[in-house]
Amino acid sequence: MNTNITKLSKLFLVAVFGFSLTVQAQLKSEITIGYNKDAPVINKNIYGHFAEHLGRCIYDGFYVGPDSKIPNTNGVRNDIIAALKDLGIPNLRWPGGCFADTYHWKDGIGPKDERPEIVNQWWGGVTEDNSFGTHDFLDLCETLGTEPYLAANVGSGTIEEFTDWVQYVNHSGKSPMSDLRKKNNRDKPWGVKYWGIGNEMWGCGGNMTAEYYVNIYKRYVTFMADWSNSGDLFRIASGANAGDYHWTEVMMRDIPKHMLEGVALHSYSVIDWSNKGSATKFSEEQYFSSMKAALFMDELVRKHSEVMDKYDPEKKTALIVDEWGGWYDVEEGTNPGFLYQQNTMRDAMIAGCTLNIFNNHSDRVRMANLAQTINVLQAVILTKGDKMLLTPTYHVMKLYKVHQDAKMLPVKVSSPEYKFGDKALPAVSVSASQKEGKTHVSLVNIHTSQSVTTQINLDGIDIKNFTAKIISSGKLQDHNTFEKPEAITPKEFKDFKFKKGVLTVTLPPFSVVVLEGN
Incomplete structure (x- = not known):
């Protein structure tokens, strides 16, 4: 030659x-x-998303404020609303993530100029003015035609605070919280179905053991009233970190079936937590490691499902993978606490393979949430001033939306x-x-x-x-x-x-x- x-x-x-x-x-x-x-139907909620108060996901992402020159509806960018409608997102998880267990929902209601400022201790130490709160989020979900998935503050909150929130958003009759909602210009309740009882309780949610958290979970759920009397509340226990099968075992063994609709699971496609590598400047070795981590999701789902099958052979309790995606070092020159990263063809591979795994295990996996929607981790949308772009991951999820509520083959x-x-x-x-x-x-x-x-x-x-x-x-x-x-x-x-x-x-x-x- x-x-x-x-x-x-x-x-x-x-x-x-x-x-x-x-x-x-x-x-x-x-x-x-x-x-x-x-064969099962592929639940549309597998194609869910996640919006945490983290970096520029909410502020300067979704929310620019009603006075912004960027076209918006009640402060939320119109181009983002259009893009997410076109994507057909079935559910949206909020306000966290780690942020959820330091968030006090009453700080985010009422006149915006009277809301207290808070410091986001988890992500960048930035001060937030609480201008985006419960009404803003739930109204956004109505605009998008998507189901809200609220993550409750269990780590630093109280049962009373939590049950007041449920009453505030779901009670149609006369009560202290529904009266407060009406005072804040919302007569009709939103009817929130999906509720996460804390987040990552093994870590940022309180560094608990599974045995300790399971009793906390049961206390919260005991006082969680279904104000609509429809029996539609979908209660999700904070689940395992990747391959912690013991955690799932405890949730399934110790929580009565009538108190549990879903168990969560978190797993990211990370090369090495101590050296995650660049989102755009990576070698084939790093790419291979990313794909190995992404394909590991199949083993995780199978093994957690096997644990669940021991206690729930009829598969009534769902496995909820409510955080997944690629995680790399932040882009150069950006705040390390904002987790802003670009999105390449590698991320398209991660998205396609992971969604195939979820589709093929749709007998047990019935909800999942990509982390995160805008400007954070494996985002589907990135913004810069008045500019917006759709990432390769967005395009994969849009092509795959044909699987939503379709019969799995x-x-x-x-x-x-x-x-x-x-x-x-x-x-x-x-x-x-x-x-x-x-x-x-x-x-x-x-x-x-x-x-x-x-x-x-x-x-x-x-x-x-x-x-x-x-x-x-x-x-x-x-x-x-x-x-x-x-x-x-x-x-x-x-x-x-x-x-x-x-x-x-x-x-x-x-x-x-x-x-x-x-």
Whole structure:
């Protein structure tokens, strides 16, 4: 082989992919998708989001104030409202996170100029004026058509404070708290269904043991009235940190079934907590580590589900993964406590694989919340002054919203390996669903250099034709910027063939493809 040609080829690969690669033979995978009448419906709440009082998520993110020159509705940016409506977010968690267990909700109601200032001790030590509070958040949820998910202050609050909050937002009759709500210009209650009883009680919520917290949980829930008398309250216990299966065991063993609708789980795709690395300037080794951490979610969900199955074989209690996503070092020159990071094709891979995992485990996973919505961690939206951009993660979630409340189709996957050194991961991730006569298949190829030819056998599923969209780019480190906000957007995808019930798709390196058949 001509040495100069070989050198040029290697230089090309470095330029395109951002790191040196070895050319291999094209990879192949085989997938079988069938129909099972007993398969679960993929709960739309798996596609939930998370908005904490952290950095620029609320202030200078969602909320710019009614006097801002940026077009807004009651202080919330109109472009963000439009983007989140288009994304179809089913639920939104607020006000934290760690912030929840230092937040006192009565500080955030009433005339804005009379609200006390507070210091956000968790995130940057900044002073907040409480101008965005309960009314602002719940009215925003109404505008978005999304379910609010409130995280209660258990760490530094009281049972009375908590039950007053439930009464304030849910009681339609005459009571001290409903009267206070009406005084603050809201006659009709919001009817909040989803309630988290504290957050990360093993850590920032109070550094408790599972055995101690479970009794705290039962006390709070005992005094938590369902003011609508509908029986619709969905009570979520603060759950485990990643692989702490003992925590889940205690929650399921010691909380009576009639007091528990969901158990939470938190897990982030982190390379190394002591050295998380840059969001945009990363090596293939760091990328591989990120994907290994993301794919570990499958093991976490399976093992926590196995613990839950011991006490709840009918799967009535949901596993709620209400914090997930990539976590890197903050962008240079930004406040370390604000957790502001860019969002690249790596994050698109994390989003696609994680959502496939949740879809495939939708018998137990019935809610999840990406951390976080705007300007924090793996955000779907970034803002800068009056500018706004949609990240690759936003575009993945928008393509995947077709799975919301669709019947899950069981998949069997034979995947080639994506190798780095002596380690290997499955290259291909998939999930599928069916709704209103349409079949959707979401595919991810995490390999950095190799396309994967995927043969999909549609076992007894009647489909006449397919269309598809793809999210891909030239380099894993590529991302949208305020100068080029549409560098990465979904495009029409045609590199597939459909013949006699067999769909053959060629997945480019590090790409997400969603196919629609009818």
